[in-house]
Amino acid sequence: MEQYLELVVNDLRERFQVEVETFRDEVSVFVRPEQIVEVCQTLRDEYNFDFLADLTAVDYWPQQEPRFHVVYQLYSYLHNVSLRLRVPVQGETPSLPTVEGVYPNANWYEREVWDMFGIHFDGHSDLRRILMPFDWVGHPLRKDYPLGYEEPQYTFNFHDIERKKRRPRE
Amino acid sequence: MLQQMEITVDELRHLFTERARAGETMILNMGPQHPSTHGVLRLMLELDGEVVVNCVPDIGFLHTGVEKNMEAKNYIKAAVMVDRLDYLNTMGNNLVYALAVEKLVGIQDQIPERALVIRTILVELQRIASHLVWLGTHALDLAAMSVFLYCFRERELILEIFELVSGQRMMTTYIRPGGLWRDVPEDFYDAVKQFIDYFPRRIDQYEALLTDNPLFKQRTVGIGVLKKEDAIRWGATGPVLRGSGIKYDIRKARPYLIYDALDFDIPVREEGDVYARYLVRMEEMRQSLKIVRQALEWLKKTEGQPVRTPNRKFVPPPKSELAHSMEAVIHHFKYWTEGFKAPKGAVYVAVESPRGELGVYLEGNGGPKPHRVHFRTPSFANLQLLPLLAKGHMVADLVAIIGSIDIVLGDVDR
Numbered sequence: 001m002e003q004y005l006e007l008v009v010n011d012l013r014e015r016f017q018v019e020v021e022t023f024r025d026e027v028s029v030f031v032r033p034e035q036i037v038e039v040c041q042t043l044r045d046e047y048n049f050d051f052l053a054d055l056t057a058v059d060y061w062p063q064q065e066p067r068f069h070v071v072y073q074l075y076s077y078l079h080n081v082s083l084r085l086r087v088p089v090q091g092e093t094p095s096l097p098t099v100e101g102v103y104p105n106a107n108w109y110e111r112e113v114w115d116m117f118g119i120h121f122d123g124h125s126d127l128r129r130i131l132m133p134f135d136w137v138g139h140p141l142r143k144d145y146p147l148g149y150e151e152p153q154y155t156f157n158f159h160d161i162e163r164k165k166r167r168p169r170e
Numbered sequence: 171m172l173q174q175m176e177i178t179v180d181e182l183r184h185l186f187t188e189r190a191r192a193g194e195t196m197i198l199n200m201g202p203q204h205p206s207t208h209g210v211l212r213l214m215l216e217l218d219g220e221v222v223v224n225c226v227p228d229i230g231f232l233h234t235g236v237e238k239n240m241e242a243k244n245y246i247k248a249a250v251m252v253d254r255l256d257y258l259n260t261m262g263n264n265l266v267y268a269l270a271v272e273k274l275v276g277i278q279d280q281i282p283e284r285a286l287v288i289r290t291i292l293v294e295l296q297r298i299a300s301h302l303v304w305l306g307t308h309a310l311d312l313a314a315m316s317v318f319l320y321c322f323r324e325r326e327l328i329l330e331i332f333e334l335v336s337g338q339r340m341m342t343t344y345i346r347p348g349g350l351w352r353d354v355p356e357d358f359y360d361a362v363k364q365f366i367d368y369f370p371r372r373i374d375q376y377e378a379l380l381t382d383n384p385l386f387k388q389r390t391v392g393i394g395v396l397k398k399e400d401a402i403r404w405g406a407t408g409p410v411l412r413g414s415g416i417k418y419d420i421r422k423a424r425p426y427l428i429y430d431a432l433d434f435d436i437p438v439r440e441e442g443d444v445y446a447r448y449l450v451r452m453e454e455m456r457q458s459l460k461i462v463r464q465a466l467e468w469l470k471k472t473e474g475q476p477v478r479t480p481n482r483k484f485v486p487p488p489k490s491e492l493a494h495s496m497e498a499v500i501h502h503f504k505y506w507t508e509g510f511k512a513p514k515g516a517v518y519v520a521v522e523s524p525r526g527e528l529g530v531y532l533e534g535n536g537g538p539k540p541h542r543v544h545f546r547t548p549s550f551a552n553l554q555l556l557p558l559l560a561k562g563h564m565v566a567d568l569v570a571i572i573g574s575i576d577i578v579l580g581d582v583d584r
Contacts, residue, residue, distance in 0.1 A: 056531055
């Protein structure tokens, strides 16, 4: 582990009691959902992690509990190091606070995670679906969401299939 | 009949100002089928006369579920899906995926030198090809039609080189985990040499058409200014970031392939407007040529060396062995049907694509299929800046701003 990163990680350990994992020289810090905004704030303001490179989620259904991990990839221009934060979130319809206030570009990433995984970000300014159509049912990147096998809708069977489709708000 | 899902105006109300409700400003739909949105991008514009008050991008029209599909394929078969993300940077997409898989299974140090050199040449040629499409369409949006024709003429030469090495013009899948599909053919050196000797004059020609052209400058100078702080806060990368005065390029910051041994510069401009981003990309093309020139000499020195890792677990056996070795046949069968297993763990690898930081978050679960693949695509991240850049400009300038961000909708929607 690079020296600077070690300093950061040790401080995080002390202040937030986080667990740390290293795989192929990449450092992941496990953070509890209620701490995430504070951790990001600390990293940005005190340790120059200015750049939220990536924000995504992973689904471990059915093997693991808690089911989802939200993954933040941070980078510091000044020190040229990157750090990953992992936030395990509980439940089928989990939620955690948004980091939009710290990194404005989290806006679209969090919308994508909401769209694809159904993880709710509390306090988000505009949490709508981003990639899927607005009336889509389900969250496609969940492991229990089937891959494909949708009956094609032609003119002759249009109404049959239309009737069978699940509709929200009904 | 088709029952439309009613999305009420109330749900979108927070996106627009109060003036829209009073009828003082107009809400106008732009796209998704609009030539200057460079694909299927839809924008909801709130206009005060011809001035953009608010701009709300609506994406997802080209969403193909690549990430979900890759979870159902093994590491080797998932590689072909990667090309389809950013269809102007297919070599770069292959590269970042290959690097991620190699890092995940732990063979990143075993890739032979020749493979690294060829990869570098190809991704730099791809950068030029991508910038040519950007330049052509950007200039076309600003009513300079001839540039478009010249750019596509030169781009064709690069695509011919790709066809020479891989048999495909665009969806090459030539760079694969563990090395390359095969060695380059004999005439590769001459083809690339011919191109890099021919191309510098062409860049001069484009610059002569645009750089000092008063019409072009009127449309670009001072338009869509992105301040330094905003560029950092909003996570811009690539030429958009460098056009705002931040010298950050992954090829220099965290060198991969052979970039640390090559001599090249990172062009930076302070102004942060459309014109600055134009100048950065033009200079980048020259720098890419410089890289290709050096790597091509290097390639000569590696003549006859292998282009795949010697670790047979991760690459198929050579064709020559299949005729007389039973083990090779078994290996070949197992490799293409079952694939190789990757350990449990996650890696994040990023490369500098023509548009910015192209990252892949790859997680393995001990099996032959990825547990999760996520692409951090530069177009998606940079497109978020559009509302910020467009505010207060004319609709016609919006077209210039979209062009200067250089989005590829396949990359945005994945």
